[in-house]
Amino acid sequence: MALIKALKLPATPRIYELCYAYATGEYPSLNTVINDLLNRRIAVGDATIKQIGAKYMPDGQNRERIDHVGKRVKQVIGEVLTALATIIEAEGTFSSDLGEAEAKLAAAKSRQSLVDEIKNMMESAKRLGGEQRWLEQSLNTSVDEISELRDQLQKIRAGNVTDPITGLPNRMSFERSLERALAEWEDHDTSGCLVLCDIDDFKKFNDAWGHLTGDQVLCLVAAELRQKVVKTGVVARLGGAQFAITLPGAQIEVARAVADQIRCAVMSRDITMRSTNQRLGRVSLSFGVAAAQTNETSAMLLVRAQTCLRQAKDRGRNRVVCEGDPEPAPELQVAFG
Numbered sequence: 001m002a003l004i005k006a007l008k009l010p011a012t013p014r015i016y017e018l019c020y021a022y023a024t025g026e027y028p029s030l031n032t033v034i035n036d037l038l039n040r041r042i043a044v045g046d047a048t049i050k051q052i053g054a055k056y057m058p059d060g061q062n063r064e065r066i067d068h069v070g071k072r073v074k075q076v077i078g079e080v081l082t083a084l085a086t087i088i089e090a091e092g093t094f095s096s097d098l099g100e101a102e103a104k105l106a107a108a109k110s111r112q113s114l115v116d117e118i119k120n121m122m123e124s125a126k127r128l129g130g131e132q133r134w135l136e137q138s139l140n141t142s143v144d145e146i147s148e149l150r151d152q153l154q155k156i157r158a159g160n161v162t163d164p165i166t167g168l169p170n171r172m173s174f175e176r177s178l179e180r181a182l183a184e185w186e187d188h189d190t191s192g193c194l195v196l197c198d199i200d201d202f203k204k205f206n207d208a209w210g211h212l213t214g215d216q217v218l219c220l221v222a223a224e225l226r227q228k229v230v231k232t233g234v235v236a237r238l239g240g241a242q243f244a245i246t247l248p249g250a251q252i253e254v255a256r257a258v259a260d261q262i263r264c265a266v267m268s269r270d271i272t273m274r275s276t277n278q279r280l281g282r283v284s285l286s287f288g289v290a291a292a293q294t295n296e297t298s299a300m301l302l303v304r305a306q307t308c309l310r311q312a313k314d315r316g317r318n319r320v321v322c323e324g325d326p327e328p329a330p331e332l333q334v335a336f337g
Contacts, residue, residue, distance in 0.1 A: 174236030202241035
């Protein structure tokens with residue numbers, strides 16, 4: 001309640017849920033961003049807070065939503081089965097009525113008896129037609145609802161495997177796709193590379209300009225990565241300021257060239273704060289590249305790429321280091337008498 005008051009927010013259920021999460025400290029990234037706003041005394045509105053919540057606080061209602069969708073699917077299936085049972089019963093009654101009508105027509109001794117029996121048959125047919133139209137309408141409604149429920153499940157699933165800030169696959173999704181890629185490369189005896197990318201000094205950037213602006217940088221880098229490898233590989237955000245790229249069929253030098261293109265493209269961009277158009281400078285990227293080897297796990301490949309990324313950082317950042325690159329020559333030390 002103190003946070004709601006401090007930020008002058010409406011006490012809606014969603015805002016209260018977010019502020020409660022802040023009070024419990026359950027999501028450290030959420031607290032970091034909100035503390036940053038409070039320290040900077042930046043005025044924020046309801047929409048901004050909801051946006052922050054969507055990015056940093058996982059949707060705790062996913063399980064409830066899945067359960068709800070599952071229960072509703074069962075209900076719809078039950079309604080369809082009930083409708084089918086009703087129409088089957090109606091058709092059975094109609095068949096019985098036809099049998100009785102046939103016997104009565106054969107035994108009819110007057111014109112009026114024939115007319116009455118034909119009217120009864122027409123009434124039975126009319127009732128059956130009504131039941132069939134009702135069934136058709138019920139089935140169409142059920143199909144539409146099941147389609148909507150399927151869309152809801154797809155959205156829930158996408159939320160579980162997608163990074164909320166950049167829209168890229170998250171680490172869990174990436175690790176699964178990397179395992180599949182390694183198995184495929186092994187089966188087809190083809191090459192492939194893993195490229196890890198990290199934004200240099202990202203913590204300093206966040207500390208200087210705030211986490212919301214830092215999110216803009218993450219999105220900028222994500223867009224550049226996606227654009228450069230959209231047709232050749234898979235891009236994901238592993239967490240923090242680190243991204244990963246898988247490049248199927250690529251040799252190490254091809255992967256190096258892709259990484260360097262991305263590095264140069266990001267370095268050429270001036271970062272501007274959207275709210276004020278203030279120029280914030282530029283950011284650089286460091287890359288580690290490793291080629292997949294026979295009979296290795298995804299964890300082994302990740303470790304080798306991480307080692308290359310660390311070397312890129314140790315050698316001054318803003319560079320690409322591939323496995324097998326020679327160590328840089330030591331600086332010459334000139335001594336004067």
